[in-house]
Amino acid sequence: MRIKVEDLSYVYSPKTPFEKVALDGVSFTVKEGDTVGIIGSTGSGKSTLCQHFNALIRVTHGKIYVGDVDISSKKTDLTALRKQVGMLFQFPEYQLFDDTVAKDVQFGPLNFGFDREEAARLAAEAIKMVGMDYDEVKDKSPFELSGGEKRRAAIAGVIASKPSVLVLDEPTAGLDPIGKREILELVKELKKSFCKTVIMISHNMDEIAANCNRVIVLHDGKLLYDTTPEELFADPEAVARTDLGYPHSVHIKRLLEAKGVKLDTAALDADSLLEALKRRYCV
Amino acid sequence: MSDKNCETGHAEGAVIKVDNVSYDYRSGEHVSRGVRGVSLVVNRGEFVVLLGHNGSGKSTLAKLLNGFVVPDEGTVTVEGIDTRDNERIYELRAKVGMVFQNADNQMVASVIENDIAFGPENLGVPREEIEKRITWALDAVNMSEHRKRSPNKLSGGQKQRIAIAAILAMYPDVLILDESTAMLDPKGRAEIMETIQRLNKEKGLTVILITHYMDEAIAADKIFVMNEGRVIAEGTPREVFSATDKIAEAKLELPVASKISAELRRAGLDIPFALTDEELTEGLCGLK
Numbered sequence: 001m002r003i004k005v006e007d008l009s010y011v012y013s014p015k016t017p018f019e020k021v022a023l024d025g026v027s028f029t030v031k032e033g034d035t036v037g038i039i040g041s042t043g044s045g046k047s048t049l050c051q052h053f054n055a056l057i058r059v060t061h062g063k064i065y066v067g068d069v070d071i072s073s074k075k076t077d078l079t080a081l082r083k084q085v086g087m088l089f090q091f092p093e094y095q096l097f098d099d100t101v102a103k104d105v106q107f108g109p110l111n112f113g114f115d116r117e118e119a120a121r122l123a124a125e126a127i128k129m130v131g132m133d134y135d136e137v138k139d140k141s142p143f144e145l146s147g148g149e150k151r152r153a154a155i156a157g158v159i160a161s162k163p164s165v166l167v168l169d170e171p172t173a174g175l176d177p178i179g180k181r182e183i184l185e186l187v188k189e190l191k192k193s194f195c196k197t198v199i200m201i202s203h204n205m206d207e208i209a210a211n212c213n214r215v216i217v218l219h220d221g222k223l224l225y226d227t228t229p230e231e232l233f234a235d236p237e238a239v240a241r242t243d244l245g246y247p248h249s250v251h252i253k254r255l256l257e258a259k260g261v262k263l264d265t266a267a268l269d270a271d272s273l274l275e276a277l278k279r280r281y282c283v
Numbered sequence: 284m285s286d287k288n289c290e291t292g293h294a295e296g297a298v299i300k301v302d303n304v305s306y307d308y309r310s311g312e313h314v315s316r317g318v319r320g321v322s323l324v325v326n327r328g329e330f331v332v333l334l335g336h337n338g339s340g341k342s343t344l345a346k347l348l349n350g351f352v353v354p355d356e357g358t359v360t361v362e363g364i365d366t367r368d369n370e371r372i373y374e375l376r377a378k379v380g381m382v383f384q385n386a387d388n389q390m391v392a393s394v395i396e397n398d399i400a401f402g403p404e405n406l407g408v409p410r411e412e413i414e415k416r417i418t419w420a421l422d423a424v425n426m427s428e429h430r431k432r433s434p435n436k437l438s439g440g441q442k443q444r445i446a447i448a449a450i451l452a453m454y455p456d457v458l459i460l461d462e463s464t465a466m467l468d469p470k471g472r473a474e475i476m477e478t479i480q481r482l483n484k485e486k487g488l489t490v491i492l493i494t495h496y497m498d499e500a501i502a503a504d505k506i507f508v509m510n511e512g513r514v515i516a517e518g519t520p521r522e523v524f525s526a527t528d529k530i531a532e533a534k535l536e537l538p539v540a541s542k543i544s545a546e547l548r549r550a551g552l553d554i555p556f557a558l559t560d561e562e563l564t565e566g567l568c569g570l571k
Binding site: 041042043090091144146147148173174175176177178179180203205206243244245248249251252255256259261270273274277278281282 | 313335336337338384438439440462465466467468469470471495497498534535536538539540542543546547550551552560561563564567568570
């Protein structure tokens with residue numbers, strides 16, 4: 001599913017003393033199969049942008065097309081759109097609410113019009129997909145789960161209706177290293193299955209570099225760069241402007257380069273850096 | 284008994300002593316493991332980091348340290364005060380301040396100086412003295428110019444600095460930060476790390492930082508690694524991270540530079556174990 005954003009602007013509390021321009025003339029296209037990282041410091045407009053994709057914030061200026069559907073139109077079928085574009089908020093575990101995990105995960109499918117039986121089947125599938133034992137957790141209260149499990153239960157709720165686009169707002173924030181890795185592995189699995197297009201907000205440059213094929217950099221509501229992680233992190237001026245720093249692996253490569261050591265890698269993840277170092281040093 | 288502890292505590296420079304402490308969460312029939320048989324000492328002026336995966340018992344330990352929960356077994360003392368001592372619980376909580384993940388949940392007032400005043404007011408500190416403390420606390424986190432403003436226009440990092448200042452105004456002996464950087468962007472995280480390291484070095488504040496970021500742990504004087512409710516490793520960052528099997532057992536990850544240097548050493552390269560990107564680079568450039 002392709003997403004096209006054209007000259008999108010958004011102003012909070014317009015024509016009041018609290019007026020704040022959150023997005024200012026942003027245009028880019030996400031292709032089917034892309035994993036796009038949206039980066040920028042706090043307040044740069046990332047969440048505002050992402051909440052447009054399933055019309056939680058309606059387009060007030062500019063256009064957004066999801067596939068061929070112009071979601072800027074007032075006539076947009078919002079239920080159909082939200083079934084297609086799954087949205088995972090920051091700290092989604094705070095949104096778990098039902099008395100059992102199974103019921104919580106079924107909530108989405110039921111709202112999208114699936115009957116009880118079908119919703120139960122989709123929920124079971126989704127819970128398995130996020131790596132939990134369905135029979136063990138289905139009757140548990142979501143609040144009995146551990147932090148990482150709660151996050152995964154929340155994701156199960158989003159993917160149960162099999163969206164073709166997944167929008168993730170800081171999906172790994174607050175998780176331990178294993179929890180982070182599990183979520184990112186899950187995203188890769190989903191891409192092989194029904195959800196080909198992923199848009200992910202993250203402050204973690206290691207994650208962006210290792211998992212995204214494209215990055216959109218926002219700054220004060222404006223699109224600063226629409227590029228690849230490879231090009232972005234090879235451009236010191238660009239990195240300085242984003243305020244976000246380098247992934248560790250790229251940082252190490254740059255420190256070595258400053259000492260005259262050239263490596264044959266973009267070093268977008270620790271493994272490719274390690275392999276390049278082995279090629280260079282372990283003969 | 285507490286007096287005696289107090290004396291020995293001071294003699295050894297210990298602020299916090301945790302002695303063979305176990306605690307479980309109970310609700311009705313349901314019991315879930317908190318911490319088991321934990322013993323540790325935090326000395327005055329130390330910068331201590333607690334590492335462990337979600338559910339390893341770190342936050343439970345933090346709650347035990349300020350008497351938010353009391354041990355089922357064993358004892359926790361802060362400056363010689365037993366956390367079970369109900370008569371001194373407020374004194375104790377003023378000594379051990381906590382900052383959590385989301386500063387928004389910790390803000391109580393609509394003007395920053397009132398937010399800072401809230402803690403000392405509750406402790407019955409006289410008004411003039413409170414004014415002094417507000418000035419000092421805001422200066423300590425480099426937020427003096429925001430004194431008369433509303434906290435809701437601040438960035439995440441600035442809000443967390445205000446949350447820290449609000450704790451500092453109670454003149455605590457120990458500052459505990461429970462994943463206080465988890466919701467921040469890299470710049471906000473850097474601000475908080477800079478602030479707490481400065482408070483630790485310049486003001487001698489004892490800091491206990493709970494984090495999932497391994498590069499924040501590198502700055503510690505001492506790290507405790509928790510797993511399944513127990514402390515399974517303790518030592519300097521170098522000692523702890525070079526025990527790679529313990530890190531794996533605790534389901535943690537090494538800092539990137541450590542991971543790479545460990546792998547290269549395994550591949551036969553003669554470089555030192557590195558904690559930071561700079562150390563790794565130096566090690567590699569030392570090779571000829």
